[in-house]
Ligand SMILES: CC(=O)N[C@H]1[C@@H](OP(=O)(O)OP(=O)(O)OC[C@H]2O[C@@H](n3ccc(=O)[nH]c3=O)[C@H](O)[C@@H]2O)O[C@H](CO)[C@@H](O)[C@@H]1O
């Protein structure tokens with residue numbers, strides 16, 4: 001079985017560079033479907049399995065996608081297909097983001113129902129409510145959701161019951177080509193929404209207010225391909241900031257954007273980590289003070305991100321004192337707790353809160369990632385555990401961390417990846433092979 005093996009106890013030093021954001025690039029690639037003329041050129045595209053999956057979805061839709069020197073070239077000028085099949089949606093829920101662009105561009109979309117996953121049931125009712133408000137008819141059956149509209153979508157006011165990131169993105173993309181004005185209220189405010197709006201506006205859309213709770217979209221007749229540079233991944237950056245803290249090291253996280261990371265910066269500072277904002281990144285120094293426990297509650301942006309909750313939990317286990325971690329975004333995002341317990345953590349779950357006993361003497365163990373960030377948390381715990389930790393379930397980690405092993409090795413971690421045959425492999429090599437196989441080279 002593929003695994004990552006970590007020998008804990010090494011300090012980290014130097015710098016680690018942040019890749020383009022998974023959660024920004026996925027909607028940006030989906031939005032490229034809207035470009036009736038010209039080619040989109042997307043820069044800073046991370047080599048991640050989720051990116052391969054969305055490329056596969058576009059290729060299935062008859063859209064030309066080429067990769068050259070870190071950039072994606074997307075040509076959607078031919079009339080796209082209308083279906084995102086189960087094979088892709090099953091692998092990655094974010095495939096549902098093609099629905100808004102397809103509906104706007106072709107008047108119809110058929111997408112496999114994404115279903116739940118390890119962190120929760122994750123319905124898409126808010127996406128569908130938005131499409132219906134724009135005039136689409138929705139049908140659900142045989143594991144698929146279908147949306148269609150006669151002629152153009154029509155702008156409308158849409159109030160989201162929850163500030164859903166995906167629903168905000170999907171509705172925003174659909175509304176770009178609608179007749180008239182759409183206003184999304186209680187919209188998600190995540191930086192990835194701002195990045196998507198920036199790209200759509202470069203394609204010719206008229207969107208205002210992205211990054212606030214009210215987004216106004218004035219529909220236009222057509223959009224064309226545009227150039228766009230994806231924002232750095234704040235969750236990857238946060239994971240490496242926590243890596244510095246958990247190993248009581250000093251690291252420069254190059255490319256981390258401070259305003260995207262305020263909730264983490266604030267919590268780490270409260271714990272006693274020295275954070276210095278630099279021109280092109282964030283320096284994290286946890287060498288000098290004893291780190292204190294803090295409580296954490298996840299919230300939609302600008303609250304503490306749920307995607308950093310498992311990693312933060314690993315860190316809090318090593319702090320002085322007890323902490324309470326409350327997960328308010330997803331109903332089931334504590335799957336990493338049982339695995340951390342294998343590593344000698346003392347954690348009790350009551351409802352949506354986990355009660356952690358600090359100063360844990362973490363021990364190396366065999367553990368399995370149940371989802372992407374759970375995997376990151378187990379690697380972080382492995383960096384400080386006594387002895388050898390073996391992390392399985394690497395397909396989750398490959399969805400969202402570009403070369404995590406290589407990046408940590410370069411900072412001094414003792415971490416190795418093995419393939420199924422038990423051979424040591426280098427992750428960048430793996431990624432390059434996948435790019436070749438899955439995205440045709442220009
Ligand atoms: C590809 C991507 O960008 N993924 C991110 C995105 O996921 P995603 O867009 O799926 O997350 P949402 O913001 O939509 O989900 C937030 C909560 O709303 C619920 N909900 C959502 C939509 C809906 O129609 N009905 C409904 O009830 C979900 O079940 C969840 O409990 O935002 C999450 C919350 O920051 C992050 O953890 C994910 O990493």
Ligand SMILES: C=C(OP(=O)(O)O)C(=O)O
Pocket residue numbers: 023093094119307372373400
């Ligand atoms: C939950 C995540 O992603 P997704 O929404 O793609 O499952 C994540 O990035 O942690």
